[in-house]
Amino acid sequence: MIYKFLVAITLIALHALSVSEAAVMAIDYGTDWFKVALVKPGIPLDIVLNRDSKRKTQAALTIRGEERIYGSDAVNLGARFPLNTYFSVKKVLGRLVDDKIIKDYQSVFPNKIVPDPIRGTVVFQHNETTTFSVEELLAMQFAHAKEQAEAAAQEAIKDVVITVPPYYNQFERQAILDAADLAGLHVLTLINDVTAVGLNYAISRFTSFTEEPQYHMFYDMGAGSTKASLISFKTSNIKDVGRFNKTIINLEVLSVGYDRTLGGQEFDIRLQRYFAEEFDKKFSGKLKSSIFTSERAMTKLYKEANRVKQILSANTDAISSIENLHEDLDFRFPITRSKFEEITADLRKRVSGPINNALSNGKLTLADLQSCVLVGGGVRVPSIQAELKNTVGEEKIAQNVNGDEAAVFGAAFRGAGLSRQFKVKEIKVKDITPYPIEVDYSSEPKKSEDGTSKSKVYHTVLFNEFTAVGTRKMMSFPRTSDFNFSLNYAKLDDEIARDFGPTNIAISKITGLTDAIKQFNDVGVERPKVKVTLQLSESGLVSATDAIVTIEQQSFADKFKSFFKSEESIKDVPLPDETPNSVNASESTPEVNATQTNDTEPIPKLTKIETKNLSIEIEYVGIIPLGENEKVVSIKRLRAMDASDLQRRVREEARNNLEAFVYRVQDFIENNEVILVSTDNQRAELKSKLSETSDWLYEEGEKAETEEFRMRLMSLKLLEQPIAFRREERDKLPGAIFTIKTAINSTRAFIEEIKTNSTAENRYYTDEELNKLLNIVGKVEDWLNEKLVLQEKTPPHFDPILTSIDIENKLKGMEREFLLLPISKPTTTISLETKTKETEQTKSKHDEL
Incomplete structure (x- = not known):
């Protein structure tokens, strides 16, 4: 498999690490399915199999x-x-209950949804007394994925990389992180799923890229949505250790296009x-109620529609058949591919x-593309493939x-690089956020001519559309008191805004500035500047990370001198513009300095600069993440x-072990060899116990505890094991006797050959050593003969x-004595040829034994 070959080349454990920290997992969580991959020192990166030995697991959960x-x-x-089975919960993550997408979800799935009383998000009413948040249901599936990975790794795992659609906003990404936290996972990063596909594409094509960029479109139609990412690949040389250079691949996502509601699931719903x-x-004449009112019937039809769609992908016609679909009526209905294409024509x-949008956003044309790579289950539909060929060319x-x-392979490779426990081929990934993010800020109030205080409102786009994730920027605010600013998504296209959800992210409250200024009331201060660092993380979440204020003050002497200056010698220094400055964190923030107008007698320079850290309080205003108290309750x-x-599971395992034992031994006691090594009474007793246990299993055993299953199994084994041991020995003993007799004869022949072909002066072993070994062999032979005589007299039962x-223990004793023989130097000089020959003979005898 190409992935195993690839990882063998690109993925190497740096050193032996503690078992509890070595493995990293990746989860590609989709609307209908999720896949889990594992990377661990000593084993190749590969997909983790689930309990059914499948490489992917359906993203569904039933709670009974x-x-x-x-x-x-x-x-x-x-x-x-x-009502108690949860499908496609990914669709309702990070959404308010009154969202259009939630209404669409409820039109397909019958689960009862109520609003979270605090957050307004989706909560599933499981029964009269129990509710589950979306994050909790997702956390259960993440924990299930974690169990799969831990079973494969044979160790505990915490680090994970999780894929998300590139169109996910702040609230949806935060919901994924919260769910992972509830599942006991530490998220190294979220990665856009199509970017992960591009990364997987790159790791197997190191030699195919050059310094000239290649442009590839990655088109992914999954169950819930469709995405297209325009990605550039090129190589560059960078300085490595010492005087050496190394070649790396630069993967840059230029733009994305997407359709949030176009996916394979929509085709299933139409069908x-x-x-x-x-x-x-x-x-129509026999029904008491429409099938649309039956939750069970519509769920059956949804499952059947998916099955028929898959058949029509390979065949021109299919038959839908469901027994007892609704009101005891069976359903059997033929459908052709052409009819399926007719009812889904608007979807096609x-x-x-998404392709056209990605090209437009990336300012490229179809002619610039090397290829359009198709992924996802939806692209298997023939009509979809035909549309794509018409769009980009076959x-x-x-x-x-x-x-x-x-x-999932791309995500696991990303995790290996981030974990710092592996050395991987270097691929520099530059991903983007598709939405612009702005800072909204009101200036400090100023008194106007009419005596009223007024503020100006500023909207500064901090991160433009398609800004690279992992970017940090700094904003400078000229303020003298505590203040607030808000982080919001900037104006969105109407089509995007329709399915987007809330655009207000959070209000950041900067505190500690007012108290800091009060400390300098007795001296003159230049208007302070507050610098706030804002970050767009690798996972695509925006946050204010820290804030500092820089205060410049005059000394007392300077202030005193300036007091006696002529007013005419100084012009008023205008205050800096209220608009905050925004620059990259790596650049220096422009500072506004006082301007001198008198050349002969300068105004005293500011002589002291102090910097103080300020506090940042975050108030979420769009969709509130899970609070710490809520997490504690959920985790518990x-x-x-x-x-x-x-x-x-332990109880089921104990029950299954007992049941399997009963069935196996019921066949076992009928075997002719078993009959030979047991008595009628022994078999009758065991058979009676087996029958009794079998009856108990399907009656009282239905409610029995784990320990009772184990005790009954142990009591049966006490009856079965002696018989099984006699039967096993009957099979093994002849071969063991032959082996030890061969060893005895070979050892004697070896000693005889040494004595015959050499003298005491030039051989490597003394007569005393050889005789000792011969004596041991004789004792083993006597023991064997004695036991054989007794065994002949022993009945088989x-x-x-x-x-x-x-016999095995006796053989080990002989081998130990033989290997412990000292090799003495010969007392006389012998030729090299003779010595070599004897050494080879000695080795040969050792091998025989």
């Missing part, structure tokens, strides 16, 4: 009582328990509703939109990455559910007198 069921099992239970309409038509018209369509797994509840799940383990 205290039991949680994941993946395909949850999907199968969805029709029986539609589901078409089937429902046809069902109502077919049985939107297929090229010659530029490429499917040279694994459409299902490229993102989730850990209790984890403990309950573990207890249930008795425990054997001579066992293969006894």
